[in-house]
Amino acid sequence: MDSAFKRDKDNKKTVVSKFELFKKPINTHNVLFYYVPFYGAASYSALSVNVLNPGLGVRMFPKRDVTNILLLSTLIGTGLYIYDRKHMRAAPKIPKVGYSVFGALMFSFGSVLMWAVMRSILPESSIIATTCGISSALGLVKAGTNYMEFVDSQVKN
Template sequence: MASAAESRETLCGKLGLKPLTSHNILFYYAPVQGVLSYTALSINVMNPSLVLRIFPKRDITNILLFNTLLGSGLYLYNRPHLALLPTKERLLYSSFGAVTFSLGSVLIWAIVRSLVPQNVALCSICGVGSGLAMLKIATSYAEHADSLVAKKG
Protein backbone atom coordinates (compact mmCIF):
# COMPACT_ATOMS: atom_id res chain seq x y z
CA MET A 1 0.00 0.00 0.00
CA ALA A 2 1.37 3.45 -0.99
CA SER A 3 2.08 6.00 1.71
CA ALA A 4 0.31 9.37 1.78
CA ALA A 5 3.48 11.14 0.62
CA GLU A 6 3.87 8.76 -2.34
CA SER A 7 0.21 9.27 -3.26
CA ARG A 8 0.63 13.07 -3.21
CA GLU A 9 3.78 12.86 -5.33
CA THR A 10 2.01 10.61 -7.83
CA LEU A 11 -1.01 12.92 -7.98
CA CYS A 12 1.23 15.98 -8.31
CA GLY A 13 3.19 14.28 -11.07
CA LYS A 14 0.04 13.31 -12.96
CA LEU A 15 -1.23 16.90 -12.78
CA GLY A 16 2.15 18.27 -13.83
CA LEU A 17 2.61 19.98 -10.47
CA LYS A 18 5.66 20.04 -8.26
CA PRO A 19 5.53 18.76 -4.67
CA LEU A 20 4.81 21.36 -1.99
CA THR A 21 8.21 22.22 -0.59
CA SER A 22 9.37 25.65 0.56
CA HIS A 23 11.65 25.90 -2.50
CA ASN A 24 8.84 24.98 -4.92
CA ILE A 25 6.40 27.37 -3.24
CA LEU A 26 8.85 30.27 -3.58
CA PHE A 27 10.38 29.54 -6.95
CA TYR A 28 7.67 27.62 -8.83
CA TYR A 29 4.21 28.36 -7.42
CA ALA A 30 4.81 32.06 -6.64
CA PRO A 31 6.07 32.72 -10.19
CA VAL A 32 3.11 30.78 -11.63
CA GLN A 33 0.77 32.89 -9.49
CA GLY A 34 2.70 35.94 -10.71
CA VAL A 35 1.95 34.98 -14.32
CA LEU A 36 -1.75 34.66 -13.49
CA SER A 37 -1.70 38.08 -11.81
CA TYR A 38 0.26 39.54 -14.74
CA THR A 39 -2.37 38.25 -17.15
CA ALA A 40 -5.17 39.67 -15.00
CA LEU A 41 -3.24 42.95 -14.78
CA SER A 42 -3.13 43.12 -18.58
CA ILE A 43 -6.92 42.84 -18.69
CA ASN A 44 -7.24 45.35 -15.84
CA VAL A 45 -5.13 47.97 -17.65
CA MET A 46 -6.74 47.34 -21.02
CA ASN A 47 -10.32 47.13 -19.66
CA PRO A 48 -10.63 48.93 -16.33
CA SER A 49 -14.43 49.02 -16.62
CA LEU A 50 -14.58 45.23 -17.06
CA VAL A 51 -12.61 44.60 -13.89
CA LEU A 52 -14.72 47.17 -12.01
CA ARG A 53 -17.82 45.18 -12.95
CA ILE A 54 -16.29 42.04 -11.45
CA PHE A 55 -14.86 43.80 -8.36
CA PRO A 56 -17.09 46.88 -7.93
CA LYS A 57 -16.08 47.75 -4.38
CA ARG A 58 -12.31 47.40 -4.67
CA ASP A 59 -9.60 48.42 -7.09
CA ILE A 60 -7.43 45.31 -7.44
CA THR A 61 -4.72 46.92 -9.56
CA ASN A 62 -2.22 47.20 -6.70
CA ILE A 63 -2.88 43.62 -5.59
CA LEU A 64 -2.28 42.32 -9.11
CA LEU A 65 0.83 44.46 -9.48
CA PHE A 66 2.24 43.31 -6.12
CA ASN A 67 1.67 39.63 -7.01
CA THR A 68 3.22 40.19 -10.43
CA LEU A 69 6.28 41.84 -8.88
CA LEU A 70 6.65 39.10 -6.29
CA GLY A 71 6.32 36.27 -8.82
CA SER A 72 8.65 37.78 -11.41
CA GLY A 73 11.17 38.83 -8.75
CA LEU A 74 11.33 35.32 -7.29
CA TYR A 75 11.59 33.86 -10.80
CA LEU A 76 14.59 36.05 -11.56
CA TYR A 77 16.18 35.56 -8.14
CA ASN A 78 16.31 31.80 -8.70
CA ARG A 79 17.84 31.92 -12.19
CA PRO A 80 21.26 30.29 -12.66
CA HIS A 81 22.81 33.46 -14.12
CA LEU A 82 22.30 35.18 -10.73
CA ALA A 83 23.17 32.17 -8.56
CA LEU A 84 26.81 33.04 -7.93
CA LEU A 85 26.13 36.63 -6.89
CA PRO A 86 25.92 37.72 -3.25
CA THR A 87 22.37 37.78 -1.88
CA LYS A 88 22.17 41.60 -1.85
CA GLU A 89 23.04 41.80 -5.53
CA ARG A 90 20.63 38.98 -6.43
CA LEU A 91 17.87 40.86 -4.59
CA LEU A 92 18.78 44.14 -6.28
CA TYR A 93 18.95 42.69 -9.79
CA SER A 94 15.85 40.54 -9.47
CA SER A 95 13.87 43.43 -7.98
CA PHE A 96 15.04 45.78 -10.72
CA GLY A 97 14.12 43.25 -13.39
CA ALA A 98 10.69 42.63 -11.88
CA VAL A 99 9.86 46.34 -11.54
CA THR A 100 11.18 47.22 -14.99
CA PHE A 101 9.31 44.36 -16.64
CA SER A 102 6.03 44.95 -14.80
CA LEU A 103 5.87 48.74 -15.04
CA GLY A 104 7.16 48.63 -18.62
CA SER A 105 4.30 46.27 -19.45
CA VAL A 106 1.77 48.59 -17.81
CA LEU A 107 3.12 51.48 -19.89
CA ILE A 108 2.93 49.43 -23.09
CA TRP A 109 -0.66 48.39 -22.30
CA ALA A 110 -1.64 52.00 -21.60
CA ILE A 111 -0.24 53.04 -24.99
CA VAL A 112 -1.90 50.11 -26.79
CA ARG A 113 -5.19 50.91 -25.03
CA SER A 114 -5.10 54.45 -26.43
CA LEU A 115 -4.58 53.06 -29.97
CA VAL A 116 -7.11 50.20 -29.96
CA PRO A 117 -10.83 50.87 -30.45
CA GLN A 118 -12.76 50.71 -27.17
CA ASN A 119 -14.10 47.19 -27.60
CA VAL A 120 -14.01 44.93 -24.53
CA ALA A 121 -13.15 41.76 -26.43
CA LEU A 122 -10.53 43.40 -28.65
CA CYS A 123 -8.86 45.18 -25.72
CA SER A 124 -8.79 41.95 -23.71
CA ILE A 125 -7.28 40.00 -26.60
CA CYS A 126 -4.66 42.71 -27.20
CA GLY A 127 -3.80 42.85 -23.48
CA VAL A 128 -3.51 39.10 -22.93
CA GLY A 129 -1.80 38.52 -26.29
CA SER A 130 0.81 41.21 -25.76
CA GLY A 131 1.31 40.04 -22.16
CA LEU A 132 1.94 36.47 -23.26
CA ALA A 133 4.33 37.70 -25.94
CA MET A 134 6.27 39.80 -23.40
CA LEU A 135 6.38 36.84 -20.99
CA LYS A 136 7.80 34.63 -23.74
CA ILE A 137 10.44 37.21 -24.66
CA ALA A 138 11.40 37.70 -20.99
CA THR A 139 11.71 33.98 -20.25
CA SER A 140 13.68 33.42 -23.46
CA TYR A 141 16.04 36.23 -22.45
CA ALA A 142 16.53 34.73 -18.96
CA GLU A 143 17.17 31.29 -20.48
CA HIS A 144 19.71 32.81 -22.88
CA ALA A 145 21.54 34.53 -19.99
CA ASP A 146 21.49 31.22 -18.09
CA SER A 147 22.95 29.39 -21.10
CA LEU A 148 25.89 31.81 -21.22
CA VAL A 149 26.72 30.99 -17.61
CA ALA A 150 26.44 27.26 -18.37
CA LYS A 151 28.83 27.62 -21.31
CA LYS A 152 31.34 29.53 -19.18
CA GLY A 153 31.34 26.96 -16.37
Protein backbone atom coordinates in the same frame (compact mmCIF):
# COMPACT_ATOMS: atom_id res chain seq x y z
CA MET B 1 7.65 10.51 -24.95
CA ASP B 2 5.26 13.21 -26.06
CA SER B 3 4.73 15.78 -23.29
CA ALA B 4 0.95 15.51 -23.63
CA PHE B 5 1.07 11.81 -22.74
CA LYS B 6 2.42 9.67 -19.94
CA ARG B 7 2.65 5.95 -19.36
CA ASP B 8 0.39 4.36 -16.77
CA LYS B 9 1.30 1.32 -14.63
CA ASP B 10 0.51 -1.01 -17.57
CA ASN B 11 2.82 1.05 -19.81
CA LYS B 12 -0.12 2.39 -21.81
CA LYS B 13 -0.12 5.96 -23.05
CA THR B 14 -2.62 8.19 -21.26
CA VAL B 15 -3.43 11.84 -21.80
CA VAL B 16 -1.92 14.23 -19.26
CA SER B 17 -4.01 17.23 -18.31
CA LYS B 18 -2.40 20.66 -18.62
CA PHE B 19 -2.46 20.97 -14.83
CA GLU B 20 -0.51 17.75 -14.32
CA LEU B 21 2.31 19.15 -16.44
CA PHE B 22 2.80 21.88 -13.84
CA LYS B 23 2.85 19.73 -10.73
CA LYS B 24 5.92 19.98 -8.55
CA PRO B 25 6.29 18.67 -5.02
CA ILE B 26 5.27 21.14 -2.32
CA ASN B 27 8.36 22.36 -0.54
CA THR B 28 9.71 25.80 0.35
CA HIS B 29 11.87 26.11 -2.76
CA ASN B 30 9.13 25.09 -5.20
CA VAL B 31 6.55 27.32 -3.51
CA LEU B 32 8.84 30.37 -3.61
CA PHE B 33 10.49 29.85 -6.96
CA TYR B 34 7.91 27.92 -9.00
CA TYR B 35 4.36 28.37 -7.69
CA VAL B 36 4.64 32.04 -6.65
CA PRO B 37 6.18 33.00 -10.04
CA PHE B 38 3.46 30.98 -11.76
CA TYR B 39 0.84 32.89 -9.74
CA GLY B 40 2.70 36.10 -10.63
CA ALA B 41 2.39 35.27 -14.33
CA ALA B 42 -1.35 34.73 -13.90
CA SER B 43 -1.59 38.06 -12.06
CA TYR B 44 0.41 39.68 -14.85
CA SER B 45 -2.13 38.46 -17.40
CA ALA B 46 -5.00 39.72 -15.26
CA LEU B 47 -3.17 43.05 -14.83
CA SER B 48 -2.92 43.40 -18.60
CA VAL B 49 -6.67 43.01 -18.96
CA ASN B 50 -7.25 45.36 -16.02
CA VAL B 51 -5.15 48.10 -17.65
CA LEU B 52 -6.55 47.65 -21.14
CA ASN B 53 -10.14 47.00 -20.09
CA PRO B 54 -10.64 48.63 -16.66
CA GLY B 55 -14.42 48.37 -16.92
CA LEU B 56 -14.16 44.59 -16.70
CA GLY B 57 -12.29 44.79 -13.40
CA VAL B 58 -14.91 47.15 -11.98
CA ARG B 59 -17.69 44.76 -13.05
CA MET B 60 -15.91 41.76 -11.52
CA PHE B 61 -14.82 43.51 -8.31
CA PRO B 62 -17.20 46.44 -7.83
CA LYS B 63 -16.12 47.28 -4.28
CA ARG B 64 -12.36 47.07 -4.71
CA ASP B 65 -9.74 48.23 -7.19
CA VAL B 66 -7.58 45.14 -7.73
CA THR B 67 -4.89 46.90 -9.80
CA ASN B 68 -2.43 47.27 -6.92
CA ILE B 69 -3.00 43.69 -5.74
CA LEU B 70 -2.34 42.38 -9.25
CA LEU B 71 0.72 44.59 -9.62
CA LEU B 72 2.16 43.50 -6.26
CA SER B 73 1.58 39.81 -7.11
CA THR B 74 3.25 40.35 -10.47
CA LEU B 75 6.25 42.08 -8.90
CA ILE B 76 6.74 39.39 -6.27
CA GLY B 77 6.36 36.53 -8.77
CA THR B 78 8.70 38.13 -11.32
CA GLY B 79 11.25 39.07 -8.67
CA LEU B 80 11.38 35.55 -7.26
CA TYR B 81 11.60 34.09 -10.76
CA ILE B 82 14.62 36.27 -11.56
CA TYR B 83 16.21 35.69 -8.14
CA ASP B 84 16.38 31.90 -8.61
CA ARG B 85 17.83 31.89 -12.12
CA LYS B 86 21.09 30.07 -12.81
CA HIS B 87 22.91 33.23 -13.94
CA MET B 88 22.13 34.85 -10.56
CA ARG B 89 23.56 32.09 -8.37
CA ALA B 90 27.04 33.60 -8.10
CA ALA B 91 25.76 37.07 -7.17
CA PRO B 92 26.06 38.13 -3.51
CA LYS B 93 22.69 38.15 -1.73
CA ILE B 94 22.11 41.93 -1.46
CA PRO B 95 22.96 42.76 -5.11
CA LYS B 96 21.00 39.66 -6.18
CA VAL B 97 17.89 41.03 -4.43
CA GLY B 98 18.52 44.42 -6.04
CA TYR B 99 18.88 42.93 -9.52
CA SER B 100 15.70 40.90 -9.03
CA VAL B 101 13.73 43.93 -7.82
CA PHE B 102 15.07 46.03 -10.69
CA GLY B 103 14.17 43.38 -13.29
CA ALA B 104 10.69 42.90 -11.84
CA LEU B 105 10.05 46.66 -11.75
CA MET B 106 11.28 47.25 -15.30
CA PHE B 107 9.32 44.33 -16.72
CA SER B 108 6.10 45.16 -14.89
CA PHE B 109 6.07 48.94 -15.16
CA GLY B 110 7.32 48.82 -18.75
CA SER B 111 4.42 46.52 -19.54
CA VAL B 112 1.91 48.78 -17.79
CA LEU B 113 3.22 51.73 -19.80
CA MET B 114 2.96 49.73 -23.03
CA TRP B 115 -0.62 48.69 -22.18
CA ALA B 116 -1.57 52.29 -21.36
CA VAL B 117 -0.30 53.38 -24.78
CA MET B 118 -2.12 50.46 -26.43
CA ARG B 119 -5.32 51.44 -24.63
CA SER B 120 -5.11 54.94 -26.07
CA ILE B 121 -4.77 53.69 -29.65
CA LEU B 122 -7.09 50.65 -29.65
CA PRO B 123 -10.71 51.05 -30.66
CA GLU B 124 -13.16 51.13 -27.76
CA SER B 125 -14.04 47.47 -27.77
CA SER B 126 -14.02 45.30 -24.67
CA ILE B 127 -13.30 42.18 -26.75
CA ILE B 128 -10.37 43.75 -28.60
CA ALA B 129 -8.91 45.23 -25.39
CA THR B 130 -9.18 41.94 -23.51
CA THR B 131 -7.75 39.93 -26.40
CA CYS B 132 -4.85 42.35 -26.85
CA GLY B 133 -4.19 42.33 -23.12
CA ILE B 134 -4.06 38.58 -22.73
CA SER B 135 -2.13 37.95 -25.94
CA SER B 136 0.44 40.66 -25.18
CA ALA B 137 0.88 39.37 -21.62
CA LEU B 138 1.38 35.79 -22.80
CA GLY B 139 3.79 36.93 -25.51
CA LEU B 140 5.83 39.06 -23.11
CA VAL B 141 5.99 36.29 -20.49
CA LYS B 142 7.18 33.86 -23.18
CA ALA B 143 9.76 36.36 -24.48
CA GLY B 144 10.97 37.01 -20.93
CA THR B 145 11.31 33.33 -20.03
CA ASN B 146 13.06 32.61 -23.33
CA TYR B 147 15.48 35.45 -22.62
CA MET B 148 16.19 34.17 -19.11
CA GLU B 149 16.75 30.65 -20.42
CA PHE B 150 19.17 32.02 -23.03
CA VAL B 151 21.11 34.00 -20.42
CA ASP B 152 21.21 30.93 -18.15
CA SER B 153 22.52 28.83 -21.06
CA GLN B 154 25.55 31.13 -21.30
CA VAL B 155 26.62 30.32 -17.73
CA LYS B 156 29.28 27.66 -17.40
CA ASN B 157 28.72 25.25 -14.52
